[in-house]
Amino acid sequence: MSRLSPQVTALTLALVAGLAFGKPKPGTLAPPGPGEDCAQCHDAWLGKKVVHPPVKSGLCFACHASTSATAHTFALQADGKAMCAQCHSTRDTLKVLHPPVSEGLCLTCHDPHGSDHPARLRAPIFETCTSCHPSKRMQNEAALTKHGALDPQQNPRVCVSCHDAHQSDHEKRLVAWPAVNVCLQCHDQPQKTPAGDTLLDMKAWLEANPKTELRHGPVREGRCPDCHEPHGTSDWRMLKGAFPGTPYAPFTGPETYGLCFRCHDQRLVVEQKLAEKPVSNVDPAQDLALSAQPQGERLVRVGVTGFRNGDENLHFRHVNKLDKGRPCRLCHDVHASQNPKHVRTSTPFGSWEFKLNYRKTTTGGSCWPGCHAQRQYDRDQRQENPR
Ligand code: HEC
Ligand code: HEC
Ligand code: HEC
Ligand code: HEC
Ligand code: HEC
Ligand code: HEC
Ligand code: HEC
Ligand code: HEC
Ligand code: HEC
Ligand code: HEC
Structure with a gap:
């Protein structure tokens, strides 16, 4: 019908x-x-x-x-x-x-x-396509974060800048594959959002962080739509799940970071004490084993957490707070970075950036950010840090 x-x-x-x-x-x-x-x-x-x-x-x-x-x-x-x-x-x-x-x-x-x-x-193209796919029009109209790509004023080609109208060799008839090549047609320059933010030139960012093993799994595979919904959503940055955009975020449960826990183990922020050995993701042998798995499963990671001092889960300590919970992006860059574990070199905070000075060791690591003195953590031997 x-x-x-x-x-x-x-x-x-x-x-x-x-x-x-x-x-x-x-x-x-x-x-x-x-x-x-x-x-x-x-x-x-x-x-x-x-x-x-x-x-x-x-x-x-x-x-x-x-x-x-x-x-x-x-x-x-x-x-x-x-x-x-x-x-x-x-x-x-x-x-x-x-x-x-x-x-x-x-x-x-x-x-x-x-x-x-x-x-x-x-x-017009938008009307041609949405006459049979009205849900795409309704989705973008209802979305709090709309995509400029779907706005005929900003992008007269709308749907056909990403989908071939007739046929293609790629899933969902995308014009290029993997999907990142569709996105980088426009995200090869800073774009401005209706809220007035200037977005990163993602192509330049990926080129500035060329080590593919330091790119986040789905980014490495070019699967931007694993996290972003190209037709608009009501989450920040058109994400497919919750992820706070503020410098601090009150933690009300793992659903505060619903996006990340689509693929990661939520005990990461729920358990105060942990002693489990985290699964290594940068071990090439592991990666090979992983890429033999079917796609959906390959993207789901378990094993928590390397970020602990003795058995104290430092993710819990930073994130799990009702007042000044630190969001993941304070420490991680979810696209690509220069450090293992996708840790950032510097982090945006309001209008300034501070360096994290992260150093990783085999059993732990240390950082010396703008917000506190140098601190160390070690999973085997708990480190004492100045208050
Ligand atoms: C002198 C004017 C005139 C010329 C020249 C003319 N038409 Fe028409 N055509 C009409 C009119 C008037 C109608 C409407 C007839 C009706 O509604 O009964 C019509 C109707 C049609 C129709 C619809 C009717 C149907 O059976 O599908 C087609 C198709 C058509 N014309 C094609 C052509 C083609 C092809 C040519 C050139 C080879 C042509 N016409 C030359 C005046 C013209
Ligand atoms: C590429 C194919 C094509 C060409 C070339 C073409 N037509 Fe048509 N024409 C159609 C089709 C198909 C329709 C049926 C209505 C529709 O789908 O728009 C139509 C409809 C019409 C009609 C309306 C009557 C009806 O049956 O709906 C007229 C009159 C007509 N054409 C005249 C012409 C004339 C005159 C020319 C040359 C100048 C021409 N067409 C060239 C495909 C063509
Ligand atoms: C006449 C109706 C019609 C029009 C117009 C139409 N589509 Fe479709 N489209 C379909 C049907 C039927 C399917 C099969 C899948 C389904 O049942 O939704 C489909 C499937 C798709 C799919 C693939 C869905 C999947 O899950 O693989 C995409 C993408 C798509 N259309 C995009 C477009 C775009 C872009 C336009 C405008 C150029 C457009 N459609 C215009 C009827 C239409
Ligand atoms: C910025 C690129 C982009 C634009 C513009 C775009 N799409 Fe899509 N579309 C995608 C991608 C990527 C997917 C696959 C989504 C996924 O895997 O979650 C998709 C999936 C779809 C599907 C399959 C059903 C689904 O939701 O998975 C349909 C139908 C569709 N798009 C129609 C449209 C229509 C109609 C328009 C214009 C109003 C449009 N798209 C504009 C990128 C785009
Ligand atoms: C007698 C030959 C002929 C027939 C039959 C024909 N076309 Fe074309 N068409 C052309 C030529 C020549 C061009 C211009 C060159 C090109 O773009 O391929 C063209 C261009 C087009 C374009 C591009 C837009 C434009 O107007 O430049 C579309 C869309 C198109 N045709 C659709 C159709 C459809 C749909 C049919 C069937 C109803 C059809 N054509 C039948 C010869 C034809
Ligand atoms: C669902 C709507 C839809 C249907 C059905 C459709 N087209 Fe198209 N077609 C488009 C759109 C949209 C464009 C513009 C694509 C672009 O600019 O990327 C287009 C462009 C074209 C063009 C010119 C550009 C090119 O790709 O060469 C031709 C020729 C064409 N179509 C022929 C056809 C023929 C032949 C059919 C039937 C076999 C057909 N189309 C069916 C939507 C459709
Ligand atoms: C046709 C050009 C175009 C394509 C293709 C495109 N985008 Fe965009 N995108 C824009 C524009 C323009 C903006 C800024 C306006 C806005 O925010 O709506 C934007 C904004 C965004 C935003 C921020 C939204 C906000 O308001 O916070 C994200 C995230 C995004 N795009 C991701 C993607 C992804 C992922 C893809 C590939 C599936 C993609 N884009 C493909 C043009 C495009
Ligand atoms: C693992 C999930 C994930 C994947 C995969 C992903 N993104 Fe993002 N993206 C995010 C999150 C979370 C944000 C908001 C936080 C931030 O900007 O770091 C974001 C923000 C953005 C922004 C806005 C950046 C800014 O300056 O505010 C753009 C543009 C964007 N992504 C495009 C892409 C493109 C293109 C791809 C594919 C290469 C992609 N994303 C893949 C999660 C993801
Ligand atoms: C679509 C699934 C998916 C989503 C959503 C996702 N990730 Fe990942 N993540 C992966 C995969 C696959 C890996 C393993 C490959 C790698 O090292 O990046 C990974 C690895 C990581 C790593 C490094 C783990 C290690 O041991 O090297 C961090 C840190 C990370 N993700 C943070 C996040 C954050 C923060 C979010 C939420 C913004 C998030 N992820 C959302 C799939 C996902
Ligand atoms: C205060 C900084 C900080 C914050 C905030 C933070 N992380 Fe981490 N995270 C790290 C560090 C450092 C590591 C590397 C631990 C190691 O292996 O030494 C890490 C490792 C990870 C890993 C790899 C697996 C593991 O547990 O070791 C994932 C996945 C991850 N973080 C996800 C997240 C998510 C999701 C959030 C937000 C809910 C988040 N992180 C918030 C610093 C942080």
Whole structure:
């Protein structure tokens, strides 16, 4: 039902548009047969921005066939797909097809003669796509964080800057693969959000942090949509789960960081005491074993936590506070960094940045940030730090 009814609506619109085109000049009479100079009476396409070349060159009979020598009646040469296939490829040969295209409903989206929209669409791209996928329009309209890519004012190509309208070799018919190559079409320069923030040039950031083993797993695999919802969400930065954007974040439970705990073990912030050996993620042998796993499972990591002093969980200590809980991004860069465990070199705090001076040892580490004196932690031998 939901598959067909929008198509039927679109087709009805299509026929109405065709009739508007076909309407001859007012007052003209049909000739007693097919006639000759068709454009003499059928000239509605003259003012259109995009006119189909065979129409412009008067090749009406490529698509229309006269059915009588004495009456002005016509039939179409073939059904939609076959008619277009005389001159175009049918666009149904790659791995991921689009049903309206592969079923030959070319005329649902395209006007055969002329229109004012790119590619002679019957309606602007956003309306063309959302006539059958209304949920994408509703999703972005309802989202607190909307994506500029879906706003026709900012990006006239909207949906087709990421999806091929007809077919592609990639999941969800994306225009490039992995998905990061779709994102970096625009995130290769700082973008401005409606809230006035200037976003990082992500392409430059990845190039500045070239060691792929120091990139966060899903980033390393180019899977940006594992965390970001490209059609808008109500979470900060269009994330697929909760993640606070403030310098301090009151911790009300693991759901405060719902995004991270889609893939990580929440005991990381829930348990005050831990003694479990964390799973190493930078061990190439482990990575190999991991990449043999099916994709979904590969992205789920367990084992907590290396960030402890003796058995005291330092994640708990920093994050699990009702008042000044420290958010993950104070210490971690979730995309790419220069340190193991995705620890940042410096951290933004209001309008300034301070260095973390993180050093890792085999059994622990130390840091010397702007917010307290140098502190050390060691999992085997608890370290005493000045208060
Ligand atoms: C690429 C194929 C194609 C070409 C070329 C073409 N038409 Fe059409 N035409 C169609 C189709 C398909 C329809 C059916 C309505 C629709 O889908 O818009 C149509 C509809 C019409 C109609 C409206 C009547 C109806 O049955 O809906 C007229 C009149 C018409 N065409 C005239 C012309 C004239 C005149 C030319 C040449 C200047 C021409 N067409 C060139 C495909 C074409
Ligand atoms: C002298 C003016 C005139 C010329 C020239 C003319 N037409 Fe028409 N055409 C009309 C009129 C008027 C109608 C509407 C007839 C009706 O509604 O009964 C019409 C209707 C049509 C229709 C819709 C009817 C149907 O059976 O699908 C098509 C298609 C069409 N014309 C194609 C053409 C083509 C192709 C040519 C050139 C070979 C052409 N016309 C030349 C005036 C003209
Ligand atoms: C008689 C040959 C012919 C037929 C039949 C034909 N086309 Fe075209 N079409 C062309 C040519 C030539 C171009 C311009 C070159 C190009 O873009 O490939 C074109 C361009 C287009 C474009 C690009 C936009 C534009 O107008 O420049 C679209 C979209 C298109 N055609 C759709 C269709 C659809 C849908 C059908 C079937 C209803 C169809 N064509 C049938 C010859 C044809
Ligand atoms: C779901 C809507 C939709 C359907 C169905 C559809 N197209 Fe398109 N088509 C588009 C859009 C949107 C564009 C513009 C793509 C762009 O600019 O990247 C386009 C562009 C085109 C173009 C010009 C650019 C190019 O890719 O060469 C041609 C030709 C074309 N379509 C032919 C067809 C043919 C033939 C069919 C049927 C087999 C078809 N289309 C079915 C939406 C559609
Ligand atoms: C005539 C109706 C129609 C139009 C118009 C249409 N689509 Fe679709 N689209 C479908 C159908 C049917 C499917 C099959 C999947 C489904 O049931 O949702 C689909 C599937 C998709 C999918 C893949 C979904 C998946 O899970 O793999 C994407 C992406 C998509 N369309 C994007 C677009 C874009 C972009 C446009 C505009 C150029 C567009 N669609 C216009 C009917 C349409
Ligand atoms: C910035 C790139 C981008 C834009 C713009 C975009 N999409 Fe998508 N779309 C994606 C990606 C990436 C996915 C796969 C999502 C995932 O894996 O979570 C997707 C998935 C989809 C799906 C499959 C169902 C789903 O939610 O997984 C449909 C249908 C779809 N998009 C339609 C549209 C339509 C319609 C538009 C325009 C209104 C649009 N998209 C604009 C990137 C985009
Ligand atoms: C067609 C260009 C374009 C593409 C492709 C694109 N983006 Fe964007 N993106 C923008 C623009 C423009 C903004 C800034 C305006 C805004 O925030 O809505 C933005 C904003 C964002 C934001 C911040 C949203 C906010 O307001 O906080 C994130 C996160 C984002 N994009 C991620 C992605 C991801 C992930 C992809 C790939 C799936 C992607 N973008 C693809 C243009 C694009
Ligand atoms: C593991 C989850 C995750 C993945 C995967 C991910 N992101 Fe992000 N992204 C985030 C989080 C969390 C934020 C907000 C915190 C921050 O900016 O560090 C963010 C912020 C952003 C921003 C805004 C940065 C700013 O300056 O405020 C952009 C743009 C962005 N991501 C694009 C991307 C692109 C492109 C990819 C794919 C290479 C990607 N993200 C992959 C989680 C992720
Ligand atoms: C889509 C799944 C996914 C999400 C969501 C996710 N991660 Fe990860 N994370 C991984 C994978 C896979 C690894 C292992 C590869 C690696 O070292 O990055 C990893 C590793 C890490 C590591 C390094 C672990 C080590 O032992 O080297 C840190 C730190 C980390 N993630 C922090 C975060 C934070 C903070 C968030 C929330 C913003 C988050 N992750 C969200 C999948 C995810
Ligand atoms: C005060 C700084 C700090 C904060 C805040 C922080 N982390 Fe960490 N995290 C670290 C350090 C340092 C390590 C490396 C521990 C080691 O292996 O020596 C680490 C390691 C990790 C690891 C690797 C596995 C493990 O437990 O050792 C993950 C996953 C992780 N952090 C996720 C998170 C998430 C999710 C948040 C937010 C809920 C967060 N971190 C907040 C400093 C921090």
